[in-house]
Amino acid sequence: xxxxxxxxxxxxxxxxxxPESAALAxxxxxxxxxxxxxxxxxxxxxxxxxxxxxxxETLATVARASAADVDAAVAAARHAYDTxxxxxxxxxxxxxxxxxxxxxxERARELAVVETLDNGKPIRESRDIDVPLAAAHFFYxxxxxxxxxxxxxxxxxxxxxxxxxIIPWNFPLLMAAWKLAPALAAGNTxxxxxxxxxxxxxxxxxxxxxxxxxxxxxxxxxxxxxxTGAALVEHPGxxxxxxxxxxxxxxxxxERxxxxxxxxxxxLGGKGANIVFEDAPIDEVIEGIIDGIFFNQGHVCCAGSRxxxxxxxxxxxxxxxxxxxxxxxxxxxxxxxxxxxxxxSAGQLARVREMSRWGEDEGATRYTSACELPxxxxxxxxxxxxxxxxxxxxxxxxxxxxxxxxxxxxTPDEAVAKANNSKYGLACGVWSEKGSRTLWVAQRLRAxxxxxxxxxxxxPTSPFGGVRESGFxxxxxxxxxxxxLDV
Amino acid sequence: MAPLRVVGDRDRGVVIPTVxxxxxxxxxxxxxxxxxxxxxxxxxxxxxxxxxLGTRSLKTATKRxxxxxxxxxxxxxxxxxxxxxxxxxxxxxxxxxxxPSDLSVPAVAAVCVYPDLxxxxxxxLGDAPVSVASVATAFPAGRASLEVKLxxxxxxxxxxxxxxxxxxxxxxxxxxxxxQVFDEIVAVKAACAPAHLKVILETGELVTYDNVxxxxxIAMLAxxxxxxxxxxxxxxxxxxxxALVMLEAARDFAEETGQLVGVKVAGGVRTTKDAxxxxxxxxxxxxxxxLTPTYFRFGASSLxxxxxxxxxxxRTGAYARPDEFSGD
Numbered sequence: 001x002x003x004x005x006x007x008x009x010x011x012x013x014x015x016x017x018x019p020e021s022a023a024l025a026x027x028x029x030x031x032x033x034x035x036x037x038x039x040x041x042x043x044x045x046x047x048x049x050x051x052x053x054x055x056x057e058t059l060a061t062v063a064r065a066s067a068a069d070v071d072a073a074v075a076a077a078r079h080a081y082d083t084x085x086x087x088x089x090x091x092x093x094x095x096x097x098x099x100x101x102x103x104x105x106e107r108a109r110e111l112a113v114v115e116t117l118d119n120g121k122p123i124r125e126s127r128d129i130d131v132p133l134a135a136a137h138f139f140y141x142x143x144x145x146x147x148x149x150x151x152x153x154x155x156x157x158x159x160x161x162x163x164x165x166i167i168p169w170n171f172p173l174l175m176a177a178w179k180l181a182p183a184l185a186a187g188n189t190x191x192x193x194x195x196x197x198x199x200x201x202x203x204x205x206x207x208x209x210x211x212x213x214x215x216x217x218x219x220x221x222x223x224x225x226x227x228t229g230a231a232l233v234e235h236p237g238x239x240x241x242x243x244x245x246x247x248x249x250x251x252x253x254x255e256r257x258x259x260x261x262x263x264x265x266x267x268l269g270g271k272g273a274n275i276v277f278e279d280a281p282i283d284e285v286i287e288g289i290i291d292g293i294f295f296n297q298g299h300v301c302c303a304g305s306r307x308x309x310x311x312x313x314x315x316x317x318x319x320x321x322x323x324x325x326x327x328x329x330x331x332x333x334x335x336x337x338x339x340x341x342x343x344x345s346a347g348q349l350a351r352v353r354e355m356s357r358w359g360e361d362e363g364a365t366r367y368t369s370a371c372e373l374p375x376x377x378x379x380x381x382x383x384x385x386x387x388x389x390x391x392x393x394x395x396x397x398x399x400x401x402x403x404x405x406x407x408x409x410x411t412p413d414e415a416v417a418k419a420n421n422s423k424y425g426l427a428c429g430v431w432s433e434k435g436s437r438t439l440w441v442a443q444r445l446r447a448x449x450x451x452x453x454x455x456x457x458x459x460p461t462s463p464f465g466g467v468r469e470s471g472f473x474x475x476x477x478x479x480x481x482x483x484x485l486d487v
Numbered sequence: 488m489a490p491l492r493v494v495g496d497r498d499r500g501v502v503i504p505t506v507x508x509x510x511x512x513x514x515x516x517x518x519x520x521x522x523x524x525x526x527x528x529x530x531x532x533x534x535x536x537x538x539x540l541g542t543r544s545l546k547t548a549t550k551r552x553x554x555x556x557x558x559x560x561x562x563x564x565x566x567x568x569x570x571x572x573x574x575x576x577x578x579x580x581x582x583x584x585x586x587p588s589d590l591s592v593p594a595v596a597a598v599c600v601y602p603d604l605x606x607x608x609x610x611x612l613g614d615a616p617v618s619v620a621s622v623a624t625a626f627p628a629g630r631a632s633l634e635v636k637l638x639x640x641x642x643x644x645x646x647x648x649x650x651x652x653x654x655x656x657x658x659x660x661x662x663x664x665x666x667q668v669f670d671e672i673v674a675v676k677a678a679c680a681p682a683h684l685k686v687i688l689e690t691g692e693l694v695t696y697d698n699v700x701x702x703x704x705i706a707m708l709a710x711x712x713x714x715x716x717x718x719x720x721x722x723x724x725x726x727x728x729x730a731l732v733m734l735e736a737a738r739d740f741a742e743e744t745g746q747l748v749g750v751k752v753a754g755g756v757r758t759t760k761d762a763x764x765x766x767x768x769x770x771x772x773x774x775x776x777x778l779t780p781t782y783f784r785f786g787a788s789s790l791x792x793x794x795x796x797x798x799x800x801x802r803t804g805a806y807a808r809p810d811e812f813s814g815d
Contacts, residue, residue, distance in 0.1 A: 013553065013770040013778060018544035124542055283735050284532025327771060336544040433527045453529050 015329075018336045020123045024113040027200060031062045033069055033223060034206035036076040037216025045069070048225070050200055053120035054333050054342040054377040062199045065222035070191070070231040073220035077162040077189040078237055080217030086159055086187050090146035097142035097184060099212040104135040104177075107208065111201055115173055116333045118200040120342030120378070121296050123334050133458055134177035137476075140460035141181035144481060148186065151478050157485040159187035160263060161239030164232040166253075167202075168245045169195035169344050170299040170400075176202050178475045179242055180219060181460075186484035188240070191220045193232050195245075197345045199223040230256075238262060242483060244301070247398075247424075247469050265473025265483045267301065267465055269398040270426030273419035274304035274455060275441065277412075278313045280431035284453065286320050289404070292429060292455035294328060294340055294382055298402040299348070301470070302427035304455050306395060307406045308415055314408045318386055321406075322367055325382050330371040340402060343378040352380050352401030359385045359394040364405070390418060398424065412437060416444045426470035429455040448474075528696035528732055537727040543767045550763070554798045555593055556778065557762040558585060561794075562620055562751065562786045564599040565815075566627075566719065572607045575600055577815040579611035586795050586812065595791065596780040597650060601626075602643035609647040620650035620685070624675060627689075627718035629654035633671060640678045651679040652786075654687045654718060655702065661693070665705055672709035685713035685751055688733075691723030696732050703736035713749035719786065724754025730765055734772040737782075747776060753786025759797040762790060788815075 030047060032040035045063030052059050065073070085093070104111065108131045115126040149155050163183045167175035172194060183190050194202035206221045222228055226249075233241055233256050243253050244267040257264050274292045276285050292304025309317045333341035343349040360366050364385040373379040380401055388395050388405040395405045409415040419428055427449040430438045442450040448466040451457060458464065463479035465471060473483045545553055563582045565574060578598055586592040597618035600608050608619045621643035625631035631639075640651055653675045659667040676684050686706040690699050706714050714733055717724040730752050737748045750773070752765055762785060769777050777783050792812045799807045 013545075013549065013766060013775070015543065015545060016547045016549040018546045124539075128542065279526070281527045281529040281532065284529040284536070287532055287536050336542065454531060454535075 015337045017332070019332060019334045020113055020116075020127075020336060022113060022117060022334060024110050025059075025117055026110060027060045027114065027117075029060055031060060031199075031203050031223070033063050033065055033073070034203065034209070034219070034221035035069070035073055036220065037210065037214070039206065048196075050118055050197065051345075052117050052377075053197075053344050054374070056376055056378075059117055060200060062203065062223045065193075065224040065228045065231075067231040070222055070228060070235060071237075073191045073222050074162055074164075074232075074235050074237040076217035076220050077191050080215055081159075081161055081189040084215045085184075085189050085218050086161075088187075090148060090185075090187070093184060093187065094142045094145035096212055096214050097138050097145060097181060100208060100214070101135045101138035101142060103208045103211055104131065104138065104205075107204070108132070108135070111173060111204060113334070114204050115201045116341070118198045119169065119172060120333050120344050121299075122338040122341045123336055124338065125296060129458075130171055130174045133460070134174045137174075137177040137181045137460045141185035141480075144182075144478075145185040148481065148485070151481050151485075153482060153485050153487040157186075157487055160484060160486055161188060162237060163188045163190045163240040163242060163484060164193070164235065164238040165190055166193045166229050166232065166241070166243045166245065167195060168301075169198040170296060170301070172198040173201040173205060175244055176205055179244075182475070182480045183242075183484045184218065186481055188484050189218050191222060191232060191238070193222050193224065193229050196225045233257065240264070240484065242473070243267070247471075250471060263483075265465075265475075266471035267473065267475065268424075268426075268469060268471040269400075270301045270303070270424045270466060270470050271306055271396065271398050271422045272302050272304045272427040272429070272447070273306045273308050273422070273445075274429040275409075275415045275419060275431065276307065276309040276313070276317060277415075277430075277432040277434070277437065278310040279433045280453070281433065282313070282317070282320065285317065285431050286324050288429065288431060288453070288455045289317075289321055290324055290328070293404040294402050295456050297340055297343055297380070299344060299400055300456065301398075302449060302456065302464075303400075304427075304429050305399060305404060306419075306422075307404055308409050308418055309406065310415075311408045311410050314406075318384075318406060322384060325367070325369050325384060326371070328369060328371065328382050330369065330379070330381060331374060340382055343380050343401065346378055348400065349378040349380060352399055352403060355394060355397060355399045355401075356383060356403055359388070359392065359403070359405070362392045362394070364388045364392055364394060390421060396422065412441055416441055420444070420446050423469045425467035427451070427466075528700050530696055530728075533696055533728045533731055537731050537768060540767050540771060541727065541764050543764075545763050545767070551798070551801050553763050553766050554759060554794055554801065557759070557766065557785065558791065558794050558798070559593040559596060560780045560784050561595040561791050562597045562599045562753075562784050563595045563791060564719070564753070564786050564788050566599065566601060566622060570601065570604060572604065574815065575604045575608050576611050577813070579608055579617070581791070581813060581815050582617045583612065583615040585791055586798075589799075592795065592798065596784055599652065599786060602639060602646060602648070605643050605646035605648045618649040619647060620652055621646075621648035622652045622654075622718075623679075624653040626652070626654055626687075627720040629656050630658070633674060636671070637674060637678045640675055644679055644682050648682050650683045650685060651675070652685040652687055652715060653679075654689060655706065657689050657692045660698070660702060665701070668702070669705050669709045672706055672711060676710040683712040684710065685715045685749075686711040687715045687718055687753070689718055689721060690716045690725075690729045691721040696728065699729055699732045700736055703733050704740070707736070707740045707748045711748060713751050713784070715751035715753055715786065717752075717754040717786075719754030725752035725756055727764060727768060731768050731772055734769060734777070737777070738773045741776075747782055749782040749784065750777065751784040751786055756785050756787050757789050758793050759790075762794065
């Protein structure tokens with residue numbers, strides 16, 4: 001009855017490759033650290049390679065910052081804080097932030113290519129989401145810099161001092177912007193530690209900070225591995241630690257800063273529930289599920305990795321979802337038509353594979369897109385598990401990859417109970433045409449963010465953050481200033 | 488004619504159609520088809536989906552193939568009070584051979600004219616593989632009695648039209664008299680045989696995507712061979728989100744019935760870039776089966792020359808002057 005073409009993937013209009021040019025990245029072969037307004041000589045540091053996860057080729061080598069380097073960075077930040085930044089009028093700080101935002105826009109194409117090369121995410125996402133949002137965060141917080149009196153934290157709220165900021169590899173530039181923009185607007189100086197596998201866009205950002213004429217030492221960028229991060233966390237000269245990453249590491253950091261005067265905000269893992277009611281607009285639901293879990297290869301802390309669908313429409317939703325999964329174009333991240341790029345690292349790929357095996361072992365039904373995967377690089381085909389029980393580990397643990405677990409529910413109460421039955425509490429989605437029900441459910445969800453009839457939408461004006469093992473503190477919006485003010 | 492009544496259930500906050508009198512809906516499968524048409528459309532979601540599809544990049548061979556396919560999908564249209572046989576002759580010449588200097592350019596799918604010019608268009612086209620489509624049913628407003636509309640159709644068919652582009656009664660639709668809309672389409676379908684029936688929803692007047700989806704289903708259930716966005720005579724004509732909603736409806740209808748209904752976008756598609764965006768939406772929504780003039784059309788006049796210009800650019804690497812292509 002059904003024409004085979006209906007169920008086939010892309011059909012007749014197979015798109016020829018449309019790659020963005022890798023040369024636009026203009027990467028240097030070796031990078032030093034960004035300390036006190038200057039890039040240090042790479043030869044001074046032990047170097048490690050940053051790979052292109054799509055090809056496993058080395059893009060550049062970067063410095064592994066030692067404890068002494070971190071010490072120098074903190075000292076530079078302290079000096080800049082004392083002498084320049086904390087005493088500068090907010091309106092002046094705003095000028096620098098506006099300038100940074102505009103320079104990000106000017107160098108948007110370059111930044112998008114760097115991000116895609118280093119991270120493996122599709123150029124469509126780095127070009128349309130990561131880079132524009134990074135600029136938007138600087139624009140937004142530039143506006144706050146001279147209005148802190150009106151942010152609701154009392155008159156003349158004071159900055160904290162030197163902020164140590166450790167960011168993850170899933171949105172390298174965007175996370176740098178999320179961290180730096182509010183800290184700088186509030187009058188803090190920063191030592192930023194990019195993720196080990198994705199340091200390059202932060203280093204380009206360092207060039208931009210130089211271009212913007214940001215006073216030396218206000219932002220220092222120390223590349224490195226976990227030991228660099230640990231040195232920063234433990235440094236006595238740091239007043240504040242802001243961390244985004246895994247719950248595991250977040251817990252260690254919290255232990256380390258315990259009984260110190262350091263302030264802490266943590267944005268950790270998640271196991272977001274995307275709740276679909278039977279009356280929801282079905283085609284948009286399918287797109288929302290796809291965006292929820294396959295955006296950025298599922299390397300998203302707030303990914304909608306659990307689909308909770310009402311039993312009465314479960315078959316139909318799953319059927320349409322699998323058809324749509326087959327349509328996802330997996331491959332060269334630089335190709336403008338790619339939907340799903342490369343897994344960021346060999347380590348992460350191994351983890352995603354391992355956890356997917358749990359799904360099979362524990363009895364869930366696995367569906368994997370039949371897409372062809374490139375032979376080199378780190379790749380994982382979009383995967384959906386159905387017949388998942390609440391007790392399965394794939395319904396409980398954060399996979400951080402393109403793997404969706406589908407569960408069903410019958411009543412709104414059951415949906416809420418299942419969604420909340422998680423150690424995490426970062427984000428949830430609710431899909432229904434009925435506003436009253438959406439609000440009823442949203443009120444009962446224990447999550448920092450609830451999206452209604454959409455998923456994975458970000459905006460600098462909107463606070464983002466979690467509850468329970470997803471961390472504490474908010475980034476974005478007026479609330480995001482609180483993390484960097486002495487309130 | 489079979490009266491089909493479909494109304495909204497306001498108490499549930501969602502429009503779930505219920506069939507009140509169902510002489511034509513004799514079985515469960517058909518009932519389900521109607522029910523499904525009632526599920527809402529989320530405007531934000533639809534618009535963000537087409538925005539994303541709009542970033543697809545068609546290059547090299549794909550682009551060349553897509554341009555040729557677009558040319559073959561054009562319903563070359565003239566619907567002006569000032570139309571004359573001479574103008575239609577020139578349109579027909581253009582339709583058969585869009586670029587006389589390059590015989591590899593495919594002919595367009597059809598010419599689209601008012602009923603009184605159908606016979607003339609048929610003579611001009613002779614045995615060329617170009618259909619003659621005629622608007623009918625008191626186009627574009629549709630404000631006439633059913634008798635007048637059917638007469639309009641009968642005349643166009645008698646004059647040799649291969650395809651009839653009818654308009655739905657938007658007044659009846661917006662007033663909730665969906666059964667009347669359904670009945671009228673059934674009547675026109677009966678009157679236009681053996682010609683193909685394209686049903687113009689005039690989505691610019693239906694305004695909401697929910698309405699577009701519902702009207703699409705009514706038209707398909709009533710026997711439309713094609714559902715078409717617009718007359719080209721109102722302020723808002725074809726848009727990508729509307730096309731997406733209609734293509735999803737056509738895909739779902741085909742899944743339920745095995746029957747493929749075509750989709751025609753009309754009005755406002757002027758550039759190759761626009762046309763390719765529509766093809767991407769077709770490709771990734773309804774799928775390959777719709778990527779043929781049999782199931783997808785562009786109702787347009789100025790689009791054709793832009794397609795020709797881009798086609799030549801693809802082949803020669805240089806843009807031709809607009810004046811190198813004839814006006815009609």
